Amino acid sequence: MRKFGMALVIVATMSGSVVTAQTAYAAQSSHDTNVYTQPAVSVAPKVDMLDCRGTTGDMGCGPGWFWRDGWRGWACYPC
Amino acid sequence: MKNIRAMAGGIAAAAIMSMAGFGYAAAQPGDFSTLPVDPNLITDSLAYNAAPAVYNPNGQAGIETVYTHRDGSRTITTTVLVLPDAQAATAALDGARAGLVANGTSQPAAVGSGGTMLTGMSPDGSKSVTVLSFAEGNTATTIEFAGAPKDPAPSDLVLELGRKQDTAIRDWQAS
Numbered sequence: 001m002r003k004f005g006m007a008l009v010i011v012a013t014m015s016g017s018v019v020t021a022q023t024a025y026a027a028q029s030s031h032d033t034n035v036y037t038q039p040a041v042s043v044a045p046k047v048d049m050l051d052c053r054g055t056t057g058d059m060g061c062g063p064g065w066f067w068r069d070g071w072r073g074w075a076c077y078p079c
Numbered sequence: 080m081k082n083i084r085a086m087a088g089g090i091a092a093a094a095i096m097s098m099a100g101f102g103y104a105a106a107q108p109g110d111f112s113t114l115p116v117d118p119n120l121i122t123d124s125l126a127y128n129a130a131p132a133v134y135n136p137n138g139q140a141g142i143e144t145v146y147t148h149r150d151g152s153r154t155i156t157t158t159v160l161v162l163p164d165a166q167a168a169t170a171a172l173d174g175a176r177a178g179l180v181a182n183g184t185s186q187p188a189a190v191g192s193g194g195t196m197l198t199g200m201s202p203d204g205s206k207s208v209t210v211l212s213f214a215e216g217n218t219a220t221t222i223e224f225a226g227a228p229k230d231p232a233p234s235d236l237v238l239e240l241g242r243k244q245d246t247a248i249r250d251w252q253a254s
Contacts, residue, residue: 069150071226071236073119073126 111142114251115157116244118146121236127155136160141218153226155240159248160219169193171219172212179223180208190241191215191248198231207231211241215248 059067061076070077111134118127127146136143141160148154158175162168169192176197183199191213198209209224209232222241224232 069126069148070230071148071153071224071232072121073123075123 109140111140111159111161114142114159114247115144116240116247118155118240120243121239125149152230153224153232156221156223156225157244158221158223159244162217162219164217165192165214168214168217168219172214172221175219175221176210176212178202179210179221183208183210188213188238188241190238191220191245194241196234196237198234200228201225204228209234209237211237213241213245215245216252218248218252220244220248 059076061067064079065076066079067074067076112132115132117129119125127148130145130147133143135141136158139160140162141158143156143158146155146157160168160171160175162171172193172195176195179201180197180199181202181204183197185195185197188194188196188211190211192215194211194213196209196211198207200206201208205228206225207228207230210221211224212219212221214220220241222237222244224237226232
């Protein structure tokens with residue numbers, strides 16, 4: 001009888017722990033208040049050096065310049 | 080001896096002809112043909128075509144030349160008036176600018192004496208107009224740059240041509 005009582009206590013204790021643990025886990029997973037955000041990535045200002053035609057310049061004008069027949073004749077002019 | 084005399088005579092004649100020739104080549108009063116500076120000096124060398132020069136425009140001693148861009152969209156009109164003295168030249172600048180630009184903005188230009196750059200639109204609003212005017216001694220000069228409304232003459236081009244014109248006038252005066 002005494003052994004039976006001890007066994008009953010042990011079983012009750014173990015099952016109680018397990019039941020309690022499951023309940024706590026369930027509560028945590030269904031009421032998650034954490035807000036997950038995308039980690040910020042620092043990006044330096046980006047400058048695309050393109051001429052008026054979206055290329056890197058005709059006739060060797062270079063970025064920001066445009067080859068045309070202007071006041072000085074055929075030459076590189078600022079965009 | 081005869082040969083020596085003939086040789087000396089030839090040398091003397093050649094010297095006289097050379098001196099007369101040099102004298103004729105130098106600028107004479109009223110010879111304004113060498114005054115206007117061709118804008119092709121500061122372009123790709125073929126951008127502008129010159130119209131025949133007009134001597135003594137509006138009865139005033141001087142010269143006027145119109146240079147037209149090969150695409151027809153831009154003109155540069157150079158007018159150099161020769162007046163009796165420097166005071167008259169300075170006084171003539173205001174009259175020379177009058178009526179060329181509507182609602183323009185004026186700013187000093189480091190060209191000649193009393194250099195001024197006036198930028199705006201033509202009176203009828205159809206063209207952009209920049210007028211550089213300055214005096215140099217007894218001359219009054221205006222250089223008018225006319226182009227499409229959204230294609231005004233770059234100020235660096237205006238000043239560069241103006242300075243070359245000023246130099247040409249001083250050279251002409253010194254000759």
